[in-house]
Amino acid sequence: MMARRPRHSIMLIGAGILAVLTGGIATLALWPQSVPPVPATVAATVPPPPFVAVPAPPPPAALPMPQFTAFLDRLRAEAATKGLNPATLDQAFAGLIPDPEVLDLAGVQPEYVKTAGEYLTLLVSDTRLDNGRLKLQEQAATLAAVEATYGVDRHIVLAIWGIESNYGAGMGSRRVIRSLATLAAFDTRRPDFWRGELVAALRILQSGDTIAENMAGSWAGAMGHTQFMPSTFAAHAVDFDRDGRRDIWASIPDALGSTANYLKVSGWVAGNPWGFEVVLPANFDFALSAPGQTKPWAQWQALGVAQARERALPATLGPLQLLLPAGARGPAFLASANFRAILRYNNAVSYALAVGHLADRLAGGSTFLKPWPGDDRALAKADREDLQRRLVAGGFGSGAVDGVIGSGTRAAIRAFQKAKRLPEDGHPDLALLERLRQEVQ
Ligand code: CA
Helix, strand or coil: CCCCCCCHHHHHHHHHHHHHHCCCCECCCCCCCCCCCCCCCHHHHCCCHHHCCCCCCCCCCCCCHHHHHHHHHHHHHHHHHHCCCHHHHHHHHCCCCCCHHHHHHHCCCCCCCCCHHHHHHHHCCHHHHHHHHHHHHHCHHHHHHHHHHHCCCHHHHHHHHHHHHCCCCCCCCEEHHHHHHHHHHHCCCCHHHHHHHHHHHHHHHHHCCCCHHHCEECCCCCECCCCECHHHHHHHCCCCCCCCCCCCCCCHHHHHHHHHHHHHHCCCCCCCCCEEEEECCCCCCHHHHCCCCCECHHHHHHCCCEECCCCCCCCCCCCEEEECCCCCCCCEEEECHHHHHHHHHCCEHHHHHHHHHHHHHHCCCCCCCCCCCCCCCCCCHHHHHHHHHHHHHCCCCCCCCCCCCCHHHHHHHHHHHHHCCCCCCCCCCHHHHHHHHHHCC
């Protein structure tokens, strides 16, 4: 999941959906050289149904069966070159028909969006906190063993479980083979990605880690308690309970161990926090929140930055990136390399912040000191496109006008803010758009 491979395309859809849902907080390349542009799990990039304010779609049209059958036949013909036995495919494809709903879901780009504050409030809810505290007790032995084995804070592992599947209550009930075969056969935007995931899923069945009936997941094929894509499973899933199978659907130890393993491989440093809230001094230079402007804690302190709530910080902390998810008026955070490891799971700042904050709260920490700006509103799709169009027209950027606020759009916003002597926080909001409308016709 870590290479710049065909997955680039899925980021555009997966993280793109989150980007618009979170007001464009996603796909922010904080560490441009090392953060892959692609989320580890596709479903993770798409908030669970309760958070998607999308009107009920019309019933999907049936998909043409001959095209589907022809696709399956082509895959059968290549099976041997992909290490798949004919029997595996015969079993997996028996009676298989395409699922038109997943194709519709893959094409959704919601009109309505959420700010980072709204997203965090929904994800780090009282219910998720209460359930998390229960799981902290129930799964204490597993969480302790996972933490000891991989060096990843148990609260972080627990928080990812809570956000990905509500601690296993919402793992997705679609047959993964059906979803991925449908997408591979009919989604013309990224057929190679889906085909690769389908092959990876078929290999899982062939290996005996689970059976087709139990291989359930999201519309995009993200599977089990912590919503691994099949290729992530292939690379990082572990048999933590040592029963001979990597079963992230039925075995909580396997799922949590696999998640911790993935974070460890992604660079998690034991003993370090993901980051923490900070208080910025008056007349602070908000340009320091630009991606790549990392500094050690001592340097931030020298600039007048203080912890919002005092805690002992380890000497291993390393460089810290300033985050302003709601712009200069909202809470500010310094994020460590462990935050980057969470971003490997899902390259969206709001997601990683929600994981980190849920973990802190489950560990007994308190809410953020600074409230989210109550009047912060995410821009509607037409406004996001208008913003991008005017930035390009004004000579502040050259990116695509696609309504997805990524690192390119943010850089263009910063350039505009710098030219107009505004706080350079890169945050897209209505005030900024109004200013742009005045300045750029
Ligand atoms: Ca197992």
